[in-house]
Amino acid sequence: MIKLNTKSVQFWSGVVFLLLVLTGMVAAGIKTYEWLQDEQRMPVQVVDFSGDYKHVDVVKLEKLIRRSQPGSFFSLDVNEVYQLVEAQPWIYRASVRKQWPNKLKIYLVEQIPVAQWNDDMLLNPYGETFNAAGEGLVLPKLFGPGGSEKTALEGYNAMQSLLVTMGISIRELSLSERFAWQVELNNDVQLNLGRQEFIDRLQRFVDIYPLLAKQPKQVRYVDLRYDTGLAVGWVDETENNNKEES
Template sequence: MSTKASTSTEQPNVRFISGMVFLLLLLAGIVYGAWAIKQWAEDEQKSPVRDIALSGDLRFVDQKQIESLIRRTQPGSFFELDVEQAHQDIERLPWVYRASIRKRWPNSLKIYVLEQTPAARWNDDLILNQYGDAFEGAVGKGKAAPDLPDLFGPGGSEHTALDGYNTMQSLLASAGMGIDELFLSERFAWHVKLLNGISLNLGRTEYIDRLQRFIDLYPLLKKNDKAVDYVDLRYDTGLAVGWKSPEQPSQES
């Protein structure tokens, strides 16, 4: 009886030990497999980003610039590439207003870029977009270079200056004139130089009404034998006119 009891007791122990060994081997296999997959995923030679496709209506951002940024700041592995970080890096580029990026199996990146829309040069060293936000962006010569007006003003007045420019430019365009340079002083007084070379001093208040007064009286000013140099409109009624000397070149149309 004792021999049979001993045998029956040993059999469950053997099964338990065998089960535990199998479980440990299975877990070891899973851990090794996960480690092997991780090593493979991190190996850019086995899972490299081969293709970076850039799209959008692009004039100032190009494929080489984006690809160089991705290759320089990200690991070469498709699986290890941090999409969110790459997205932030791309949107830090001066001419990028918004961007989207996504991975495409098995080894591609799809990037869409919405560029800044330049509206004016600001204080000679920055560019304003259509919303009045300033950014660093060189504007060279060539077919992609826009013809931008020059705006000047104190720091923090970018939106005010651009809004004033847009309003005045719209009014002047109806009279066949345009703004070349706009100056906004520390006291927020407006001074405008037109494309025809005439300078306008509009003061701080009612500058739109004063500009309209100039437009209304300009046909009379053109009848003078001398060309107009500047017009001071800081009066409740009327204006003061400075005339060019015969030696000064005239740009009036």
């Protein structure tokens, strides 16, 4: 007859009990996790957009977010939503956070377009490009080699601050590979400013233009690439007649 040690029985009974408790806790944890992940039980019911925006289609953006994050409130990854939102063309900055029990709050800072860049991109006030549709926007056109966006925009702003006193604005600005400046104004006058001291040269144009505007012929271009003085080209009479006929 086998005699069981009382202490041994108590030990193994305790081990079995502990295993049963741990198994129950694991099962309960799995059930709780599945419950929390179930979109039908804890859905994200509200996506709340705020901020100052007019080009962002928040209806489409919400659909995009819900397709990328189809799970429950608890399974939704805020970092992934943040990256998704900031990847949209018209979004400059965004913040994303959850709000218990069923809300996702998104604050948007929209890109502000100030110019077209090389006919295929837009520029924001910081000289950064973004690829968004610019249909219907009336913006100056800036052209230049890659990496010169900030230089071109700074030059544009400096020139425009001089021209605005005359009621004239820049329609197009071109910066060559050698960083020479050419400008087309909204009155069809073209300016060749060269590479150096382009603001001083533009000031020379501002000073002399009232006299040029009084002439019987229309100014076509002004070449300011001289230490002193300038060269003026005039619109031919036949060109004026062709414009009137068209």
